[in-house]
Amino acid sequence: xxxxxxxxxxxxxxxxxxxxxxxxxxxxxxxxxxxxxxxxxxxxxxxxxxxxxxxxxxxxxxxxxxxxxxxxxxxxxxxxxxxxxxxxxxxxxxxxxxxxxxxxxxxxxxxxxxxxxxxxxxxxxxxxxxxxxxxxxxxxxxxxxxxxxxxxxxxxxxxxxxxxxxxxxxxxxxxxxxxxxxxxxxxxxxxxxxxxxxxxxxxxxxxxxxxxxxxxxxxxxxxxxxxxxxxxxxxxxxxxxxxxxxxxxxxxxxxxxxxxxxxxxxxxxxxxxxxxxxxxxxxxxxxxxxxxxxxxxxxxxxxxxxxxxxxxxxxxxxxxxxxxxxxxxxxxxxxxxxxxxxxxxxxxxxxxxxxxxxxxxxxxxxxxxxxxxxxxxxxxxxxxxxxxxxxxxxxxxxxxxxxxxxxxxxxxxxxxxxxxxxxxxxxxxxxxxxxxxxxxxxxxxxxxxxxxxxxxxxxxxxxxxxxxxxxxxxxxxxxxxxxxxxxxxxxxxxxxxxxxxxxxxxxxxxxxxxxxxxxxxxxxxxxxxxxxxxxxxxxxxxxxxxxxxxxxxxxxxxxxx
Numbered sequence: 001x002x003x004x005x006x007x008x009x010x011x012x013x014x015x016x017x018x019x020x021x022x023x024x025x026x027x028x029x030x031x032x033x034x035x036x037x038x039x040x041x042x043x044x045x046x047x048x049x050x051x052x053x054x055x056x057x058x059x060x061x062x063x064x065x066x067x068x069x070x071x072x073x074x075x076x077x078x079x080x081x082x083x084x085x086x087x088x089x090x091x092x093x094x095x096x097x098x099x100x101x102x103x104x105x106x107x108x109x110x111x112x113x114x115x116x117x118x119x120x121x122x123x124x125x126x127x128x129x130x131x132x133x134x135x136x137x138x139x140x141x142x143x144x145x146x147x148x149x150x151x152x153x154x155x156x157x158x159x160x161x162x163x164x165x166x167x168x169x170x171x172x173x174x175x176x177x178x179x180x181x182x183x184x185x186x187x188x189x190x191x192x193x194x195x196x197x198x199x200x201x202x203x204x205x206x207x208x209x210x211x212x213x214x215x216x217x218x219x220x221x222x223x224x225x226x227x228x229x230x231x232x233x234x235x236x237x238x239x240x241x242x243x244x245x246x247x248x249x250x251x252x253x254x255x256x257x258x259x260x261x262x263x264x265x266x267x268x269x270x271x272x273x274x275x276x277x278x279x280x281x282x283x284x285x286x287x288x289x290x291x292x293x294x295x296x297x298x299x300x301x302x303x304x305x306x307x308x309x310x311x312x313x314x315x316x317x318x319x320x321x322x323x324x325x326x327x328x329x330x331x332x333x334x335x336x337x338x339x340x341x342x343x344x345x346x347x348x349x350x351x352x353x354x355x356x357x358x359x360x361x362x363x364x365x366x367x368x369x370x371x372x373x374x375x376x377x378x379x380x381x382x383x384x385x386x387x388x389x390x391x392x393x394x395x396x397x398x399x400x401x402x403x404x405x406x407x408x409x410x411x412x413x414x415x416x417x418x419x420x421x422x423x424x425x426x427x428x429x430x431x432x433x434x435x436x437x438x439x440x441x442x443x444x445x446x447x448x449x450x451x452x453x454x455x456x457x458x459x460x461x462x463x464x465x466x467x468x469x470x471x472x473x474x475x476x477x478x479x480x481x482x483x484x485x486x487x488x489x490x491x492x493x494x495x496x497x498x499x500x501x502x503x504x505x506x507x508x509x510x511x512x513x514x515x516x517x518x519x520x521x522x523x524x525x526x527x528x529x530x531x532x533x534x535x536x537x538x539x540x541x542x543x544x545x546x547x548x549x550x551x552x553x554x555x556x557x558x559x560x561x
Contacts, residue, residue: 166205
């Protein structure tokens with residue numbers, strides 16, 4: 001009887017916790033970030049990513065990190081030993097108004113709030129290896145016309161990211177009054193210290209410089225799987241009575257909130273003349289607006305330990321490491337944890353261009369031209385390091401899976417030297433370059449050919465085939481009657497009857513590993529691994545005007561030439 005009474009009491013306590021939000025902050029220790037590096041094992045696994053991220057968490061991090069890899073880490077910046085997760089976000093850079101050079105802003109620290117929201121659902125631990133992305137690296141325009149946040153999908157377009165600017169005095173305002181986001185950020189009507197987009201004033205609040213805030217969705221769809229970051233997560237919806245519920249069949253996991261602090265105030269003397277007019281700060285992806293604030297997470301938690309926290313802890317700002325009965329204990333704050341970046345390139349000091357050669361875009365820099373190093377970037381291209389680092393900037397439109405907004409994508413690829421990091425468990429796979437005799441059915445490989453933003457092989461552009469291999473791209477193009485197939489950038493497929501512009505490239509420029517085939521290469525940055533029926537090499541087209549006509553109408557028509 002006593003056991004039954006105790007069990008009933010415990011169940012009641014857990015159930016009661018759903019009637020109000022509880023939380024505990026995950027705190028980190030050490031002297032700065034785990035590392036800064038141009039990798040992204042979620043969005044761009046297999047090699048260097050488009051822009052630099054700042055990493056916190058477990059140190060067994062690399063190009064292709066999984067939850068199992070993280071559990072093999074030798075240290076973590078997180079205070080709870082049970083948390084071997086990876087947390088990352090775009091690095092912040094400062095563009096000096098005087099000389100135009102770019103340099104990293106000092107990273108202060110990070111907090112991760114673990115909210116256990118009021119809900120009718122049972123809140124469960126993250127499954128090991130769960131990948132979550134929040135915010136959009138694509139945005140250069142505001143997701144909504146208000147500076148406030150929206151985390152409820154039933155109430156319109158989501159806006160999970162804000163920038164907080166603590167100040168001693170909010171006169172003048174941090175974001176221009178009446179801004180619609182076209183030339184400046186938008187202040188939160190309910191909070192003078194927050195808004196979307198970079199503020200135009202100095203964030204001089206005591207011990208709290210500019211802060212980037214990102215909320216993460218907390219509904220996991222097991223049918224989508226751990227790694228399908230575009231479809232596996234959603235924000236819960238208002239269920240009434242102050243509760244937030246997930247769709248049926250989904251799992252309610254903790255609601256994370258990233259706070260990342262950057263010491264922008266220390267640079268005031270160098271941008272004081274721009275106050276009220278513009279912002280000198282840019283994210284590593286080239287975004288000068290701040291609308292593209294985002295964050296990434298791979299769970300490396302001991303699931304039992306996190307569940308114990310969910311069920312029993314409401315430590316608040318004291319931190320998860322203060323939770324009663326914490327499984328695994330707490331790390332020694334006098335120690336340090338760092339990781340070595342596997343991409344060998346300059347990312348610190350005063351730079352002519354952002355790492356990855358990302359052009360600046362947004363507001364005073366325009367929306368980008370979509371070719372070369374355009375996008376309104378006034379900085380000259382840097383001299384290439386040894387060995388040569390071919391680079392290109394791609395621009396296209398896309399509907400963002402999180403906000404539902406049509407945006408311009410800036411995706412710059414620079415191929416740099418990489419190095420294998422001892423113990424990372426995630427070094428890039430060595431791949432072989434296709435030879436001219438390689439055949440797939442009636443198609444034969446004919447070489448590496450140049451591509452550009454107006455698409456030199458444009459009969460059918462990037463059909464949705466899942467993970468790309470040369471075989472499934474050729475098979476698809478064959479099924480549609482095309483006679484030329486090409487793969488590009490490791491995960492893109494193109495079909496047609498010929499190239500509108502023919503320029504053969506060295507095989508070294510078609511060396512990106514295929515998303516869907518280990519050991520194969522699928523083109524590169526603006527480089528097509530080309531297959532033709534019968535193995536006939538492409539020649540220059542006789543009728544250029546057909547291509548010109550296509551470029552005017554390609555959104556609505558499919559052309560055959």
